[in-house]
Amino acid sequence: KQEVTQIPAALSVPEGENLVLNCSFTDSAIYNLQWFRQDPGKGLTSLLLIQSSQREQTSGRLNASLDKSSGRSTLYIAASQPGDSATYLCAVSRSNDYKLSFGAGTTVTVRA
Amino acid sequence: EAQVTQNPRYLITVTGKKLTVTCSQNMNHEYMSWYRQDPGLGLRQIYYSMNVEVTDKGDVPEGYKVSRKEKRNFPLILESPSPNQTSLYFCASRTNTGAYGYTFGSGTRLTVV
Numbered sequence: 001k002q003e004v005t006q007i008p009a010a011l012s013v014p015e016g017e018n019l020v021l022n023c024s025f026t027d028s029a030i031y032n033l034q035w036f037r038q039d040p041g042k043g044l045t046s047l048l049l050i051q052s053s054q055r056e057q058t059s060g061r062l063n064a065s066l067d068k069s070s071g072r073s074t075l076y077i078a079a080s081q082p083g084d085s086a087t088y089l090c091a092v093s094r095s096n097d098y099k100l101s102f103g104a105g106t107t108v109t110v111r112a
Numbered sequence: 113e114a115q116v117t118q119n120p121r122y123l124i125t126v127t128g129k130k131l132t133v134t135c136s137q138n139m140n141h142e143y144m145s146w147y148r149q150d151p152g153l154g155l156r157q158i159y160y161s162m163n164v165e166v167t168d169k170g171d172v173p174e175g176y177k178v179s180r181k182e183k184r185n186f187p188l189i190l191e192s193p194s195p196n197q198t199s200l201y202f203c204a205s206r207t208n209t210g211a212y213g214y215t216f217g218s219g220t221r222l223t224v225v
Contacts, residue, residue, distance in 0.1 A: 041200065041219070041221065044216040046215065049212065049213040093210055093214075098210035100157070102154050102155040103154070
């Protein structure tokens with residue numbers, strides 16, 4: 001069974017600092033990995049999707065890396081802003097049936 | 113705009129009163145699924161559907177029913193809701209190949225009293 005772990009569980013930084021969020025998974029037979037953002041009580045917004053054959057994906061201030069062999073992904077958010085405050089979820093799609101396994105999330109607070 | 117639409121956004125009901133949460137997607141996705149999110153337990157899959165008339169149980173199907181009569185719609189049915197089904201529910205869809213990842217709805221906050 002795929003286990004997805006996100007460290008740290010919570011993070012508080014001053015505005016302008018770079019954010020580093022970690023995700024690890026136990027089964028390297030993945031199809032892809034998706035990072036989501038969730039505001040309190042709201043839906044999941046897809047941030048980045050990395051295919052298993054890729055090493056990284058970038059979108060604006062966001063960059064996600066994937067090391068499938070070691071079972072790790074890292075989400076970098078450059079020059080954080082108070083609007084980046086949210087919970088960030090990592091989800092791994094299984095290679096045989098694409099079923100998603102979620103991490104518990106990292107709750108980020110960016111202080112103005 | 114490509115999206116998954118859930119209704120209602122918020123619902124308070126009483127134990128035992130049947131309810132349906134609707135989910136509709138406009139992306140022609142074959143695959144749809146339902147999740148519930150609870151503090152400390154994260155997101156867990158309830159049911160999923162690979163295509164019209166094809167549904168299967170996820171990790172926590174007890175107390176729920178689904179149907180897939182049309183490709184775009186995948187309603188979640190609680191025939192006799194109980195307080196332990198109080199949760200935040202999400203519908204999601206993707207293509208059958210999964211190549212473009214999942215799209216999630218905005219969620220339905222259900223409270224059963």
